[in-house]
Amino acid sequence: MTRHATRQVRRSAFARRLAEAQAAAGLTTEELARTIGVGLRLVQRWRAAEGEPSGENLIRLARALGRDAEWFYDELEAAA
Secondary structure, three states, X not given: OXXXXXXXXXXXXXXXXXXXXXXXHXXXXXXXXXXXOOOHHHHHHHHOOOOOOOHHHHHXXXXXXXXXXXXXXXXXXXXX
């Protein structure tokens, strides 16, 4: 698998987990962005698998959604 393909698989897995956690928390994308202190478009990009959060944003995201940061990538480890 190429680096690009690997990155896209990672982003897609993250986006699925983000959608799941966000729905469970009952937050809109706007509310989530405001809660973690980032722009709406950035969270939309994460949800669309167009990027991933930096370490700092991942920690804030995990806290806001009541998850461990590692949880967002657990399905990748299970598949490896």
